[in-house]
Amino acid sequence: MVWVNILTKKSEQQKEQEHLDHVLSLIQDRIKIVEKSISGAQSEAQNLNAHFFDDLKLDYDGYSTSMETALSIHQQQQLLEERQNAWQHATKQLSTLQRLNKRPYFARIDFQEQNEKPETIYIGLGSFADKNDQFLIYDWRAPISSIYYDGKLGSVTYYAPDGEQEVLMTKKRQFSIKDGQIINMFDTNESIGDQMLINVLNEKSSTQMKSIVTTIQREQNKIIRNTTADLLFVQGSAGSGKTSAILQRIAYLLYRYRGNLVSSDVIMFSPNQLFNDYVKNVLPEMGEQNMVQMTYRQFVSRRVPAFKVESLFDQFEDQNKNPKIAKLKDSLEFFEAINHYSKHLIKHGVVFKNIYFKDKEKPFFDKDYIKDIYYSFNENYNLRNRIEATREKLVARLNESISAEAKKAWVAKYLESISKEELNKLYDRPDQEFASSTEEERFLSKKIVIKSLKQVLRKVNANSFFNIRAQYLAFLRAIPKMIDLQQYGISENEWYDHIELVKQNFVHKQIKITDISSYLYLYDVITGRRVNYEMRYAFIDEIQDYTPFQLAYLKYNFPRAKFTMLGDLNQAIFTKDDSLTLLDKVKQLFISEKIELIKLTKSYRSTKQITDFTKQILKSGELIEAFDRNGAKPTIWHCDNASAVHKINDILIANNQEKLTTAIITKTLEEARDLTTKLKSESIKVTLIATANQRLVPGVLVIPSYLAKGLEFDAVIAWQVNNTNYHKEDERQLLYTITSRAMYKLDLIYTDELSDLLREIKADTCKWS
Structure with a gap:
């Protein structure tokens, strides 16, 4: 870093403070103007609403006067709409100004275009221009702002709407501003100076993720501003800022394609609801609405x-899961098997079920009758055409049956039992007349039948005559004819026993996460369900815990979306070793499209000491780079059963003195509950995070490992890192995930024997106690 010369720094800072004061005064003046504008727009709208009909002549006697009245109403509605739009625009403008008033900008760059005068611009969270439309602050997403993140001093290029531009950058200055005062400023030749980054990283964690706009690194900026890739795959180590960069990317895309892209055109899949809550304020901080956000389980559920779809807890705690069968069901081969299977259904094999009405013994539409209709169409009809044509025929048959049904005894009985109020609702109008009482009775009978048959119509329109549960089981039984089970180490007996388990789950209205995607995809292929062509961008976080089948199903659902997938293949909790080959499998889904891979190897979350410790847990951890921010070495505590809880208390007292928020991370939920009970019995205040629907709250948290994904804490206590809990090779990723949540301080506690996965940790990278 090139520091501003000490002798000139004060005068330079004074000049910058004067400029800041000037900009702030203009912002504050504009805030007053906009607030007045909002107040005026509200008053006008209220006045228009209150006197909407005062100036209207409501005359419907003739065609011309009716037209005049309609035009007058339309004009009043347009005025109201204009006032509403003006109010909304002013409100959004006020929100931007209020953000800028807190911190107008964070950077300055000086540059010169060829044959042009030198320019100076300031970069902030939003744009701001004076009354002459001269920009005093440029939005960080503006094309010219990219040179602040990407370039060193000298010749720099950036991409503008009219092509690549080259400028000579002569100064890059960074500011720390608080309450209208420049606290510090740095001149640097780097993308983002280390001092600025260290200042930001040294801030304590909170229950909400913050924007990283002021400290975006060059590699992160490549992710944020990428507009060419159909698939952008981001592989980043823990704490490399990949999730933060993705949220800034969403903000950038909404800015870049403003007018053509709205937040509802963007969907983000995150690891759990807890994480959704953690990141919910990042986009609003930048003046953007949040995108559609959900977990994969929410998407399918x-x-x-x-059905009750298997939860994160069930997935993690399931001791009966067959990994060989899961590997098959999660594969692209299984996805293709559905496509292959569905082609044969055009000729035979679709399973139907009866539709009942009043008589539970005798179907209204028999399944064999429905099957005859379905296969009565010629072979040119694809599956979607067949289901649509079958629906049409059933609806036609339903309409034909109204007269016959109206003569049945249940109709007359119903007619006698209903109240006068209900009876009156059946008439088309209160003064409706009939030629005879017989005609009136016939009319009312048909009305009752039509109303009652709506439940049958709903079933027909919802494809309820198609038996998806039986069809899925039939598909599973056909698998040995399509896939060589031996390649997955599965015997036919194992497979058919597994089908019985799936069937039993259906009986109890439960479905495993390994079944739900294929179950829905089979239904979608057979019924021709419409996919979402409106979604333009899909983001998938913690990609390492997705299966190839799930990713194929998401791509099927959003065929026009550009995908951004991000994660750390070293942190796979649910997919274990399969995650290491995930990228190769994903590429098969995007064969003809542009794929770009960006790797983020530097970890910013943790101190150098914590990163150097945690990366040793992994087999290929040497690829992870630690950012040069120093702190205490991690401590491994060996305790007996009686003293382990007291050791937690000692650590918490020390952490509280340093004003560090602490998370105690256990392997399982059962452990978390048990530990919480023990801590509370010792009067130690903690909050148990037992479900993904809870909110992170201030204070000490106890949280199971699978809910800690993507989160970060000032201090982490890893509980019971003994050989009982962590002894399998595929648990390295889990232990790495737990320990890499720590920003400043990491303590590991175990009783009995230390986990074998920690025995090769270098003695000089931690403290043993």
Whole structure:
């Protein structure tokens, strides 16, 4: 870093403070103007609403006067709409100004275009221009702002709407501003100076993720401003800022394509609801609405309200999961098997079910009757055409049955039992007349039948005559004919025993996460369900815990979306070793499209000492780079059962003195509950995070490992890192995930024997106690 000369720094800072004061005064003046504008727009709208009909002549006697009245109403509505739009625009402008008033900008760059005068611009969270439309602050997402993040002093290029531009950058200055005062400023030749980055990284963690706009690194900026890739795959080590960069990327895309892209055109899949809550303020901080955000489980569960879909807890704690069968069901080969299977269904094999009405013994539409209709169409009909044509025929048959159904005894009985109020609702109008009482009775009978048959119509329109549960089991039984089970180490007996387990789950209205995607995809292929062509960008976080099948299903659902997938293949909790080959499998889904891979190897979250410790847990951890921010070495504590809880208390007292927020991370939920009980019995205040629907709260948290994904804490206590808990090779990623949540301080506690996964840790990278 090139520091501003000490002798000139004071005068330079005075000049910058004068400039800041000037900009702030203009911002504050503009705030007053906009507030007045909002107040005026509200008053006008209220006045228009209150006197909407005062100036209207509501005359419907003739065609011309009716037209005049309609035009007058339309004009009043347009005025109201204009006032509403003006109010909304002013409100959004006020929000931007209020953010800028807190911190107008964080950087300055001086540059010169060829044959042009030198320019100076300031970069902030939003744009601001004076009354002459001269920009005093440029939005960090503006094309010219990219040279602040990407370039060193000298010749720099950036991409503008009209092509690549080259400028000579002569100064790059960074500011720390608080309460209208420049606390510090640095001149640097780097993308973002280390001092600025260290200042930001030294801030304590909170229950909400913050924007990283002021400290975006060059590699992160490549992620944020990428507009060419159909698939952008970001592999980043723990704490490398990949999730933060993705959120800034969403803000950038909404800015870049403003007018053509809105937040509802963007969807983000995150690891759990807890994480959704953690990141929810990042986009609003930058003046953007949040994108559609959900977990994969939420995405699939909403389609099957009658089922309980396996939760994160169930996945993690499931001791009966067959990894060989899971590997098959999670594969792209299984995805293709559905496509292959569905082609045969055009000729035979679709399973139907009866639709009942009043008589539970005798179907209204028999499944064999429905099957005959479905296969009555010629072979040119694809699956979607067949299901649509079958629906049409059933609806037509439903309409034909109204007269016959109206003569049945249940209709007359119903007619006699209903109240007068209910009866009156059946007439088309209160003064409706009939030629005879027989005609009136016939009319009312048909009305009752039509109303009652709506439940049958709903079933037909919802494809409820198609038996998806039986169809899925039939598909599973056909798998040995399509896939060589021996390649996955599965015997036919194992497979058929597994089908019985799936069937039993269906009986109990439960479905495993390894089944739900293939279950829905099979339904979608057979019924021709419409996919989402509106979604333009799809983001998938913690990609290492997704299966190839799930990713294929998401791509099927959002065929026009550009995908950004990010994660750390070293942190796979649910997919274990399969995650290491995930990128190769994902590439198969994007064969004809542009794929770009960006690797982030530097970890910014943790101190150098913590990063140097945690990366040793991994087999290929040497690829992870530590940022040069120093702190205490991690401490490994060996305790007996009686003293382990007291050791936690000692650590918490020390952490509180340093004003560090602490998370105690256990392997399982059962451990977390047990530990919480013990801590509370010792009057130690903690909050148990037992579900993904809870909110992070200030204070000490106890949290199971699978809910800690993507989160960070000032201090972490890894509980019971003994050989009982962590002895399998595929648990390295889990232990790495737990320990890499720590920013400043890491303590590991164990009783009995230390985990074998920690025995090769270099003695000089931690303290033993």
